[in-house]
Amino acid sequence: DGGITQSPKYLFRKEGQNVTLSCEQNLNHDAMYWYRQDPGQGLRLIYYSQIVNDFQKGDIAEGYSVSREKKESFPLTVTSAQKNPTAFYLCASSMWDSNSPLHFGNGTRLTVT
């Protein structure tokens, strides 16, 4: 079955460590996205990528980095520069067509202590 796989489901890190969240899709979608979800704030866009080797900052990119070396993969690194990294992270993808909806992974809950 086609879909988006995020791993791991839960991730724990010590403050000051970088951590990478995995996102893989086999939907052959062009665009991929990373969102952060905090209580009461909905979904906030961190980064998105429309094609391989290209990506754009979203509204809250500071403290995060991404890469898009393959169409299927869009990993997100949460660096030690991110002041409040504890959150729920959602990866999504869509086709290039503007009427195409977002398809989401199951999310990763990151806890930094």
Added chain:
Amino acid sequence: AQTVTQSQPEMSVQEAETVTLSCTYDTSESDYYLFWYKQPPSRQMILVIRQEAYKQQNATENRFSVNFQKAAKSFSLKISDSQLGDAAMYFCAYRLDTGNQFYFGTGTSLTVIP
């Protein structure tokens, strides 16, 4: 700026009754696509319904329908015959015809009372 407003942080409905969740948005563009997503306690985001802005006819998917008022920039979701499984957070979103970004509201938490 592209914004989406969901003015009802929380709503409740009796099982089998009907509830309407409101959503307004702000864009100067004329061509865009609107979506409602459901996020149950599992936190999996599920597409509920979508609407093309150029279509006057309101979209319907089984018990879910929308009331799309383009001039008012309003896109409400009506859930008929509410079921316990409808309890979730609901997010309104839109995507411009000219871009790949999606703009989300802050969500409405729906409780279904047995």
